[in-house]
Amino acid sequence: MREAIFLRQNEERWRQYERQPPSGPDELAARFVALTDDLAFAQTFYPDSPTTQYLNVLTSKLHQALYKNKPERTGRFRQFWAQELPLVVARHHGTLLATLLLFLLFTSLGALSAAYDDTFVRVVLGDGYVNQTLANIAKGDPMAIYKSQDETPMFLFITVNNIRVALMTFAAGIAAGLGTVFLLFQNGVMLGSFQYFFYQKGVLLPSVLTIWIHGTLEISAIVLAGGAGLVMARGFLFPGTFSRAAAFRQSARDGLKIAIGLVPIFIVAGFLEGFVTRHTEMPMALSLLIIGTSAAFIIGYFVVYPRLMQRRANAL
Numbered sequence: 001m002r003e004a005i006f007l008r009q010n011e012e013r014w015r016q017y018e019r020q021p022p023s024g025p026d027e028l029a030a031r032f033v034a035l036t037d038d039l040a041f042a043q044t045f046y047p048d049s050p051t052t053q054y055l056n057v058l059t060s061k062l063h064q065a066l067y068k069n070k071p072e073r074t075g076r077f078r079q080f081w082a083q084e085l086p087l088v089v090a091r092h093h094g095t096l097l098a099t100l101l102l103f104l105l106f107t108s109l110g111a112l113s114a115a116y117d118d119t120f121v122r123v124v125l126g127d128g129y130v131n132q133t134l135a136n137i138a139k140g141d142p143m144a145i146y147k148s149q150d151e152t153p154m155f156l157f158i159t160v161n162n163i164r165v166a167l168m169t170f171a172a173g174i175a176a177g178l179g180t181v182f183l184l185f186q187n188g189v190m191l192g193s194f195q196y197f198f199y200q201k202g203v204l205l206p207s208v209l210t211i212w213i214h215g216t217l218e219i220s221a222i223v224l225a226g227g228a229g230l231v232m233a234r235g236f237l238f239p240g241t242f243s244r245a246a247a248f249r250q251s252a253r254d255g256l257k258i259a260i261g262l263v264p265i266f267i268v269a270g271f272l273e274g275f276v277t278r279h280t281e282m283p284m285a286l287s288l289l290i291i292g293t294s295a296a297f298i299i300g301y302f303v304v305y306p307r308l309m310q311r312r313a314n315a316l
Contacts, residue, residue, distance in 0.1 A: 003046050010038060014058060029083050030313045032062045037314075044241045083309060085261045088254050090306035092231045099184070099227035106185045110192025114200070121197045124190050130197070142203040143210040143280045146273070155274025162218060162266045166225035170259040173229025176237060180229030187222055209287040210280050214273035216294035221265045224302065228258035 017035070022028040039059050042052040089096065113120045122130050129145070136144040149157075165183075172179025198207035235251020236244060276290070 003049060003051060006042070006046075007051060014038075014055070017058065017062070025079065028062065028065060029079055030309075032059070033083075033087050034313045035059045035062060047241075080257075081261070085257055086301070086306040086309045087313065088257050089261075089302055090310040092227070092254060092258070093303075093306065095231050095234055096224065096227035096302075099230055100223055102181070103184050103188045103223045103226065106188025107192035110189035110194075111196040112192075113189070114193040114196040121193050124193045125197070133197075134201075137201055137203060141280060142198065142201070142206050143277070146210070146278045146280070151275045151278070155270050158273050159267055159270030162221070162270060163263060166222060166262055166266060167259060169222065169225040170228045170232070170255060173232040173255060174236075175233075177230050177233030180226050180233065184223070184226040187219075191219065206280070209284060209291075210277055212291050213277045213287060213294075214269045216291050216298070217265050217269035217272070220294075220298045220302075221262045221269065224262055225259055228255040228262075231255040231258065 014035075017031055022031060035055065035058060039052070039055040042049065042055050046052055110124070114124075132145055133142065136142055165187075169180055169183045169187075172183055195204070195207065198204050232248070232252045232255035235247040235249075235254075239247035242250075272290070
């Protein structure tokens with residue numbers, strides 16, 4: 001885009017930012033995000049232009065106004081979940097979508113491997129788990145393994161373990177994304193072979209209605225953690241016009257924000273697995289309600305809401 005066109009499209013909005021104070025902290029944050037995007041574009045295509053210098057000064061002023069009230073911790077906390085995280089997610093929707101497609105591919109490979117090799121499930125899940133599940137199927141309660149521990153210890157163990165796995169999946173992105181891809185491969189193959197095992201034994205529906213009570217949030221969060229790792233790797237591999245170090249620092253910050261944003265989701269998923277999933281006798285309607293609510297939250301917060309926030313920020 002020529003600089004003259006870039007100016008014509010955005011100059012009036014920038015002048016409005018100078019003339020008219022924001023109506024509140026939410027609008028101030030949205031203006032700052034929009035200006036940051038404009039500045040990044042200008043630095044990329046017109047690095048020595050007066051336009052870039054002007055945007056740098058204007059962005060600095062908004063930055064000072066945005067962070068001068070540091071003691072307002074609750075406002076900062078709310079801003080992170082309501083604005084900052086959704087805007088980061090929107091900025092990296094392409095990478096997150098690619099991560100999801102990659103995970104689905106690995107899941108399909110797991111199911112296909114289990115279909116062609118009867119011993120594959122035992123290699124992936126272990127003999128102990130498979131033998132116990134086969135015994136539970138014979139007893140008429142395929143998902144009884146979720147009742148094998150007390151609620152609270154199970155909740156705490158699962159939550160801590162899932163957060164650990166998610167942070168490892170994110171951090172592994174530092175190895176040019178290869179570590180993250182490997183961990184996504186492990187989890188995808190395990191999920192695919194796991195579900196095919198229940199399909200093969202004729203209890204796919206009971207397994208879906210039980211496992212995905214917590215799995216909808218848990219698996220979605222693992223995929224998003226993988227996406228956070230690949231976001232970090234992308235900055236290192238494809239720095240664009242920025243220095244590799246600068247691009248990596250920015251992408252690492254964005255990836256870390258996504259990873260941190262997943263912690264509450266893992267806590268809720270752990271609670272569901274520890275206290276709710278064990279009730280395998282619950283009505284189908286209730287199970288579908290929990291699964292549907294979880295899926296609606298993931299789609300709403302990580303797909304729909306970020307796009308709305310991005311459009312609102314661009315319109316200011």
